[in-house]
Amino acid sequence: MxxxxxxxxxxxxxxxxxxxxxxxxxxxxxxxxxxxxxxxxxxxxxxxxxxxxxxxxxxxxxxxxxxxxxxxxxxxxxxxxxxxxxxxxxxxxxxxxxxxxxxxxxxxxxxxxxxxxxxxxxxxVPSGAIGGIDVLAAAHLSDLTSVRYTGRKPPGAWAGTPAEAKHDLSRVDTPTIIFEGSARAAAEAYPKNANVAATLALAGLGMDHTQVTLVADPTTADNIHEFTLASSAVEASVQLVGKPSPRNPKTSQTTALSIARAVLNRSAAIVI
Known part of the structure; x- marks a missing residue:
């Protein structure tokens, strides 16, 4: 570099x-x-x-x-x-x-x-904590009809978010849906937790037509990101289990790695 x-x-x-x-x-x-x-x-x-x-x-x-x-x-x-x-x-x-x-x-x-x-x-826009952005962006050039994203994180990772107003996160003992709606609404309500949803929206159907579900899940210690897409060219299902950053459990370690990749690609001779 x-x-x-x-x-x-x-x-x-x-x-x-x-x-x-x-x-x-x-x-x-x-x-x-x-x-x-x-x-x-x-x-x-x-x-x-x-x-x-x-x-x-x-x-x-x-x-x-x-x-x-x-x-x-x-x-x-x-x-x-x-x-x-x-x-x-x-x-x-x-x-x-x-x-x-x-x-x-x-x-x-x-x-x-x-x-x-x-x-x-x-x-x-780096891929952040999610993968499969390449196939989603390519599918967008075909007849892309559906993109659905589910984000699962331990209850504690939702501290300081609107989820606290509806749930006692310290007592959540089963996977609990804390948000359902569009990527735009998710990004506005959960600015530190819904960047993946926004990334998928920008690569695919847009903020208002990308469906998002956010889950407080006590059965996992990881940040789990899943999405499905359907188009005339391809159907796909992607799941990534991201290890939380030791410095901030709301963020997956892959977030910084993907940003580094985007930065390094600006000066790389061969770009992947």
């Missing part, structure tokens, strides 16, 4: 991403944008996973963009996509979006798409 990379945020996904990038290059060029007053904490957290002392960590967007990153990975949540996405694209960087659910906001989606087209840049 020789091209400069920018990262927005320094939470669990950003830390995992830095660790992967450091393992792929002896001298990666990484800059990090954080909230004002968080620079010291970010340097300590990211330094612990290998970020060099000389790496730029700043809360100033202009200083961050002045490092001229070829690609910027957003790892800071829905608000960061709206706050920084267009400016990143206008500065000439591609944008990899971890918080895919933010794109359920139709106005934001249209704005990012318009700016990316005008700047000849790309907004990249």
């Amino acid at each position: 020789t091209q400069p990379v920018g990262i927005i945020g320094f939470g669990a996904i950003a830390q995992d991403l830095v660790a992967v990038l450091m393992g792929q290059s002896a001298q990666p060029r990484i800059s990090v944008l954080v909230r004002d007053g968080r620079e010291t904490a970010a340097r300590a957290a990211l330094g612990a996973v290998g970020l060099p002392d000389e790496a730029v960590i700043t809360s100033d967007l202009s200083a961050f963009l002045a490092t001229r990153p070829t690609v910027v990975a957003e790892c800071a949540g829905h608000a960061a996509v709206g706050a920084y996405g267009t400016q990143v694209l206008e500065a000439g960087s591609d944008l990899v979006v971890a918080s895919v659910g933010a794109l359920a906001d139709a106005a934001l989606f249209d704005r990012l798409k318009s700016v990316a087209q005008a700047q000849a840049r790309q907004v990249v």
Whole structure:
């Protein structure tokens, strides 16, 4: 990896991403944008996973963009996509979006798409915690008629979500449906848990026609993602059992790995 990379945020996904990038290059060029007053904490957290002392960590967007990153990975949540996405694209960087659910906001989606087209840049949606996106996106070019997604996580992984208002998560002892609806509604209600649903929607039938079920499941310690699709060209059923990130049980370890893959592909000679 020789091209400069920018990262927005320094939470669990950003830390995992830095660790992967450091393992792929002896001298990666990484800059990090954080909230004002968080620079010291970010340097300590990211330094612990290998970020060099000389790496730029700043809360100033202009200083961050002045490092001229070829690609910027957003790892800071829905608000960061709206706050920084267009400016990143206008500065000439591609944008990899971890918080895919933010794109359920139709106005934001249209704005990012318009700016990316005008700047000849790309907004990249990584596969995240799910697989099979390639076959879904290909099926979208045929007569795709159905996409249904089910996400299962341990009850504790739903802490801090609307599920707490309806269920005592500490007492859930059988698999319990906590949400059923469209991918758009899931992304809006569960912004930290429904990025997979949003990714499937963008690859397939869209936010309003992708059906989503979210389950608090005490029988598993993993994050289980399943989807089915039907089209005139192919029918498929995909299941992935993602191991939760040690830093954040709401996130699968594969999320950061897929973002790293998207970043590394921007400069790879052969892309898979």
